[in-house]
Every structure is written in structure tokens, then in C-alpha cells.
Amino acid sequence: RLEEFLKKEVDLELSTLPDFEERIIDFSEVEQLMNSINTIPAPCAPVISPQTPNAATGTSLRVCWGLFSDDTVECYQLCYKPVSNERHSDERAEHMLKVKETYCTITNLLPNTQYEFWVSALNASGISPPSERAVYVTAPSPPTIKSKKIRSCENAALVCWESRDVNPVDSYTVEL
Numbered sequence: 001r002l003e004e005f006l007k008k009e010v011d012l013e014l015s016t017l018p019d020f021e022e023r024i025i026d027f028s029e030v031e032q033l034m035n036s037i038n039t040i041p042a043p044c045a046p047v048i049s050p051q052t053p054n055a056a057t058g059t060s061l062r063v064c065w066g067l068f069s070d071d072t073v074e075c076y077q078l079c080y081k082p083v084s085n086e087r088h089s090d091e092r093a094e095h096m097l098k099v100k101e102t103y104c105t106i107t108n109l110l111p112n113t114q115y116e117f118w119v120s121a122l123n124a125s126g127i128s129p130p131s132e133r134a135v136y137v138t139a140p141s142p143p144t145i146k147s148k149k150i151r152s153c154e155n156a157a158l159v160c161w162e163s164r165d166v167n168p169v170d171s172y173t174v175e176l
Contacts, residue, residue: 042126043071046102046119051136058111061136064103065119071128073121078104083114083135112140112167140169 048065055062063080067073081094097104109115114137121128143161151158163169 040072043073043121043128044069045129046121046131048131048134056139058139058141060107062105063117072123074123077120080115080117083116109138
């Protein structure tokens with residue numbers, strides 16, 4: 001029977017045209033309700049941590065921060081600039097990075113230089129206010145020993161060096 005049925009030609013034309021009413025449906029209230037359900041608030045400001053020991057080299061710094069709320073965060077915006085004593089500091093020296101974690105290692109920095117850092121959190125609803133600013137310092141460059149000025153005798157040695165840093169260094173450690 002199936003074989004006979006499939007051999008028949010079937011006319012799929014409708015004898016009368018359907019009469020549909022043209023309606024305009026207003027979904028604005030439903031859309032508002034859906035948006036209010038799916039909306040998450042913009043995050044609160046993150047808290048930037050002070051510099052920890054051994055978190056710096058001569059050319060890099062590891063910066064950490066945290067959130068003290070259950071905010072939804074997609075990424076963080078870390079900003080930094082060198083600290084300048086000049087009143088008219090160059091605003092173009094400001095850098096910005098997008099980071100997924102609550103820490104970041106910044107490289108290609110100048111030795112023995114202070115940098116100011118602040119961070120904001122971002123999600124689909126917007127950006128948080130910036131954190132407080134924290135100052136981090138890179139480690140100084142190793143000094144250059146002046147080999148021509150080295151003098152020694154039986155009980156003493158004189159070793160001279162010079163710093164390659166622009167900013168003054170607090171102290172040096174000499175190891176034998």
C-alpha cells in the first residue's frame with residue numbers, strides 16, 4: 001500500500017487562501033522585564049595590594065589586587081605610569097592593560113623607578129570605579145665595579161663601584 005501511495009501525485013495547493021489578521025504585538029514591557037532579570041550590576045572598585053618583598057626585578061613588577069564582594073567580573077583594567085616629581089607630568093606616559101586574573105607582571109620597566117598603579121573591574125554592565133593608587137618600585141640595577149680602582153693588601157681590599165641608576169640607591173651589600 002505504501003508503494004502505491006508514494007506513486008500517486010499529491011496536489012498541495014490550498015483551495016482557499018488563508019485570511020490572517022495583521023497584528024502588531026508590543027513586547028516593550030516583556031523586554032523591560034527580561035532586561036531587569038538579566039542585568040547584573042557593575043562591579044565595585046577592586047582593592048590593590050601594597051608591594052610585596054621579592055615582587056620586583058630591575059625591569060619588572062608583579063602587581064596584585066582583589067575584590068571584596070561577590071561581583072561578576074569579566075576582566076580587569078590595570079593602569080600604571082611612572083611617578084614624576086614634575087608638576088606638568090606627561091599624561092601620555094600612562095599605560096593600560098586588560099587582565100583576566102587578579103595579578104599581573106609588568107615588564108620592560110626602568111630600574112630603581114617608582115610606578116603608580118590602579119585597577120578597575122569590568123563586566124557586561126560597565127566598569128567599576130578605580131581602586132586606590134599604589135606605588136611600586138623596581139629594583140636597582142647592579143652597580144658597575146671599577147676594576148682599575150681595586151686595591152688590596154694582606155688584610156684589606158678596596159673595591160669601588162658606581163651605580164647605573166638615575167635615582168639614588170639606599171644601600172649596597174658586598175659579598176666575598
